[in-house]
Amino acid sequence: MSEPRWLDASQQRDWRAYVDGSVRLTEIMDRDLKTRHGLSVSEYEILVRLSEAPGHRLRMAELADNASQSRSRLSHTCSRLESKGLVKRDNCGTDKRGVYAQLTDDGFATLERAARDHVEVVREYLIDVIEPEDLEAIGRAFSAVLKRLGAT
Template sequence: MTEPRWLTATEQRSWRAYVDGSARLTELMDRDLKTRHGLSVSEYEILVRLSEAPGRSLRMAELAEHASQSRSRLSHTCARLEGKGLVRREDCPSDRRGVICLLTDEGFAALDRAARDHVEVVRTYLVDVVDPADLDAIGRAFDAVIKRIEAG
C-alpha cells in the first residue's frame, strides 16, 4: 500500500478555506433565495439552466447533468417546481422513454425576480471581495476541476 500524498500546510489552508467558504456561501445564497423568493439554490439553478436552453426546455437527463443533481433528486426538485407552477414536464415526442422539463412563463418571471436579488448576493459576498485576478484564477481552476471530473 502506498503512502497518501498528504497536503502541505499551505495546500491544507487553501483546501479548508475552499470547503468552509463555499459551504457558507451556498448556505447564505440558499437562505436568501428561500426567504425572498421561496426557492432553494438547487431550484434556482434548474430555472437558470432551463432559461438558457433553446425553447426554455431540456430533457431531464440533460438537465441532471447541467444542474449537478442525480436523476432521482432532480425528479423530486422538478416535482416541487411543477407544484409551484414554475416548470412543466412532458413526454418527449421523439423518445417515448424521455421526459422534457419546460420553464413556464410564471417560472421565467419568478427567475427574473430572484436573479435581481441573487446577483447582489453573489457580488457582495464573492465578486466584490475577491481581487479580479483571483476571480479569474478561481474560474480557471474550476474549469480544470470540471474537466478532470468529466474525464473520469
C-alpha cells in the first residue's frame, strides 16, 4: 500500500479555509433564508433551478442533477415545497415513470422576494470581501472541480 500524498502546510491551510468558510457561509445563507422567507438553502436552490428552466418545469431526475441532490432527498424537499404551495408535481404523459416539478406562481413570487435578500448576503459575505481576480480564480477552480466530477 502506497503512502498518501499528504497536503503540505500551505495546501492544508487553504483547504481548511475553504472547508470552514464554505460551511459557515452556507449556514449564514440558510439561517437568513429560513428567517426571512421560510426556505432552506436547498429549497431555494430548487426554486432557482425551476425558475431558469423552460416553462419553469423540469423532470425530477434532471432537477436532482442540477440541484446537486440525491433523488430521494430531492423528493423530500419537493414535498415540503409542495406543501407550501411553491412547487407542484405532475406525471409525465409520455413516460409513466417520469415526474415533473413545476414552479407555481406563488413559488416564483417567493423566489423573487427571497432572491433580493439572498443576493445581499452573498455580496456581504463573499463578493464584496474578495478581489475580483480572486472571484474569477474561484470560478475557474470550481469549474475544474465540477469537470473532474463529471458535473458539467
